[in-house]
Amino acid sequence: MKKVIAAALALVLCLQLAGCGTPQKESGTKKETSSSSAVKTTSVTLQALTYRVPSTWRKVKAESGYYHYPTDDNKAGFLFVSYNEIDFSSVSSTEDLHEVYSTFFKGVQGDSKDFKLGKKEFIKLAGIEAFKASYSDRVDTYGMYNMELYVLADVPNNALYYVTFTMRDKLQKEIGAQIDTVVGSLRLDKKATEAGGSSSGSSTAGSDGQTGSTSSSAAGSGSAAGSAGGQIAGGQNAGGSGQAGAGTNTSPNTSSNSGTNTGPSGGETQSSEPSGVTAGQANALSRARAYLGVSAFSHDGLVRQLEYEQFSHEEAVYGADNCGADWNAQALKKAGAYLNTSAFSYQGLIRQLEYEQFTGEQAAYGANNCGADWNEQAAKKAQTYMNFSSFSRQGLIDQLKYEGFTDEQAAYGASAVGL
Structure with a gap:
């Protein structure tokens, strides 16, 4: 997911650079003055998670969460709170949960050359075992940003929550105390807290980025820099899938031989290996299933x-060949992840899936079955462009056609934004 779609407007959470309109008021939002601070804060509820943000921060609804902008300049930075569904049925220990967190974070890191880890650690937050990381990365052409990430597993409700601050240096200095206020206000409902609270202690992964044997890279959604681009844009059509891809409703398998594992296509794959399988192949297969429990992959991408x-090439191929994945279904899931985070034309989505190393047939399957309304996709993309710059009607139509939209779809998009 390292590719920038045409005009630098699409990536994991889309690479758009511009402002948003004034967000609508949310019915579940309640403003009041915090008793612990003079700063007026707003209570926000996202599924089982509640938290507070300064009332002056702009709030924009995303498909699976909220953006919060401390200033009028989106490029200065933002807070993004989102969630993904994930099956935690096989998570029975703190070590299993750490495996989930570590796999997810490697997906955030991707293979970015500019990624610089400050520190990552397992902590207690909101009464449960959680994960925290501070790092910096380049957001495409927009420069380096500082990131502070918190991940919380709501095991009873099979949800993973992500709280990400993305900031330039100046904003980080300005809102440092407010970050503490937001993080300190994080609460999960009682059931989640009771289940997660059994985990004991906290262990620091350290600044060298190592977390024992749970290292896993690019769990499917590319670098944090790719994710941040869309959030700078104001979060149009943005979902939480960019945090680690759309994900399948399976959890990482934490051992190389742990019985039956639910595969990404919904069927069951047996992890008992035939004779002659090396330990490296068995471990590659276990790791492959773990990745597919977090995100969608093509065969070659896996x-x-x-x-x-x-893993050696032979071991990696063995893992991909025997993981039980339906690659058409994986292409469809990856397509859904992209559409949760940005707007695509039919052809643009196929190109992006092919970049992810899906075959032409698999990419076409994903685009054909994703349920997208391509006129509405053109309208969303048109609004993104208008947020970024000024266009004439014909200029916007030409730009949309460059993105792969048809003449009719491009004209629809231009009309939808009032041109």
């Missing part, structure tokens, strides 16, 4: 990912 994990 092989590449396993090779990144230092």
Whole structure:
């Protein structure tokens, strides 16, 4: 997911650079003055998670969460709170949960050359075992940003929550105390807290980025820099899938031989290996299933990912060949992840899926079955462009056609934004 779609407007959470209109008021939002601070804060509820943000921060609804902008300049930075559904049925220990967190974070890191880890650690937050990381990365052409990430597993409700601050240096200095206020206000409902609270202690992964044997890279959604681009744009049509891809409703398998594992296509794949299988192949297969429990991959993309994990080519191929994935279904899931985070034309989505190393047939399957309204996609893309710059009607139509929209779809998009 390292590719920038035409005009630098699409990536994991889309690479758009511009403002948003004034967000609508949310019915579930309640403003009041915090008793612990003179700063007026707003209570926000996202599924089982509640938190507070300064009332002056702009709030924009995303498909699976909210953007919060401390200033009028989106490029200065933002807070993004979102969630993904994930099956935690096989998570029975703190170590299992750490595996989920570590796999997710490697997906955030991707293979960005500009990624610089400050520190990552397992912490207690909102009464449960959680994960925190501070790092910096380049957001495409927009420069370096500082990131502060918190991940919380709501095990009873099978949801993973992400709280991400993306900031330039100046904004980070300005809102440092407010970050503490937001993080300190994070609360999960009682059931989630009771289940997660059994985890004991906190362990620091350290600034060298190592977390024992749970290292896993690019769990499917590319670098944090790719994700941040769309959030700078104001979060149009943005969902939480960019945090680690759309994900399948399976959780990472934390051992190389742990019985039956639900595969990404919904069927069951047996992890008991035939005779003659090497330990490296068995471990590659286990890791492949873990990745597919977090995100969607093409066959070749999964092989590449396993090779990144230092598996040999033969071991990586074995893992991908035997993981039980339906690659058409994986293409469809990846398409859904992209559409949750940005707007695409039919042809543009196929190109992006092919970049992810899906075959032409698999990419076409994903685009054909994703349920997208291509006129509405053109309208969303048109609004993104208008947020970024000024266009004449014909200029906007030409730009949309460059993105792969048809003449009719491009004209619809231009009309939808009032041109």
